[in-house]
Amino acid sequence: MTTLRGTLPPGSPDYVYVPVEVPPGTRELKVFYTYDKPAVPPGTPGNALDIGLFDQRGIDTGFRGWSGGARTEFFVRGDEATPGYLPGPLDPGTWHIVLGPYTVAPQGLSYEVTVTLVEGEPGETPRPVYPADRALGRGRAWYRGDCHLHSWHSDGRRTPAEIGALARAAGLDFINSSEHNTTSSHAHWADVAGDDLLVLLGEEVTTRNGHVLALGTEPGTFVDWRYRARDGRFGRFARRIREAGGLVVPAHPHATCVGCGWKFGFGEADAVEVWNGPYTPDDEVTLAAWDAQLVASVRERGKGRQWLPAMGNSDAHRDPDAVGMPQTVVLAEDLTRAAIQQGLRAGRSYVAESRHVTLSLSVAGGGREAGIGERLAVPEDTPVTVRLEASGVPRCSVRFVTDQGVLFTSEPLPVSGAGVVEWRTTPAYAAYVRAEVRHETALGPVPGAMAAFTNPVFLGAV
Known part of the structure; x- marks a missing residue:
């Protein structure tokens, strides 16, 4: 048993590597760590220290696991490992425990790491x-999915089996494994998946400048997280995700937790998580920012700029977090990884707060019709009719949003929760139309919490 001690001052590097010599004949490596948590002034972050492990292959290619700050101890053996870590050979050589001082108090952060080799x-x-x-x-x-979920393989408290049961109860057809900075759960989903539930594999790449979902990558694909926006390295890792068959989806881009706000821009993104968990003010900010991006894509479409589809996920970790609240409902050719990803990438989807909510948005005119994520290619002066059919949204109001803003708000739908709302416009007046379904609010002009929203239908010639 070896105990390693040190103190990290404020302004320490994002990651500190502690070498551990593993001799031949080692069966198991155990790690236990502690660190001090001194009192700090109000508004000042205290100490928080993450931890992970790299083996003798080195700190670039030898990833063996990450638990962040979710655990104070872990083990690795050939046949088994703590959730978050990968079982496998304990080959001799210099291994590294990686420490991530997430936040450091003004007094500094003193740590103690105890390593036991069996x-x-x-x-x-x-x-x-x-x-x-x-x-x-x-x-x-139309298939329903939740692509941002955490099990006990990162900082969640549920097993994959428990998540699978909750996904089925929420009416989901597909989910995506998205543990923080580890792929250790990938080999634990086969028994959860079935004819009625597609399980995609991925990672929530958790950097100091924001989080991004690697959605639907090849099994075992590890994507590094040790960089900031100023390093100019994100494009390399975004390509890594796509080369492994995944989508690049920035998560909760306007979240307020330390390191959660998205700073890398959206040039590499395939979609963006606009709604994360219960609807809150940061989701409202993200929605507004996403809509501004839609306007920019319309303005610059002649330059080849693509629009960025929106999605929503629960980010559920533990009780009482609700799996499938919200959920993305995507039009796909079948329930396969490739088809679901294609639908998400094309924006043929809407976001709903539960399985009970169903939307159908279409725009018709000039003898043509287009749906969510599509374009109604008609002359600018063509009268068109926007039609939303909704169910499962009692007393909610429908808003039609265009590049000019909210141009129509309906009366509340009946208590049955079902209704049809229509509005007429032209492509000259609205470059796109998307729908929002909002709950009642007692705050006057402030919009109510979201019940559902769609990706846009674009109007006019390309």
């Missing part, structure tokens, strides 16, 4: 089994 025969590393990349779908249909 001799013995190495256990046999299990061959990983991953979920299939398709489930029994309904052909071309």
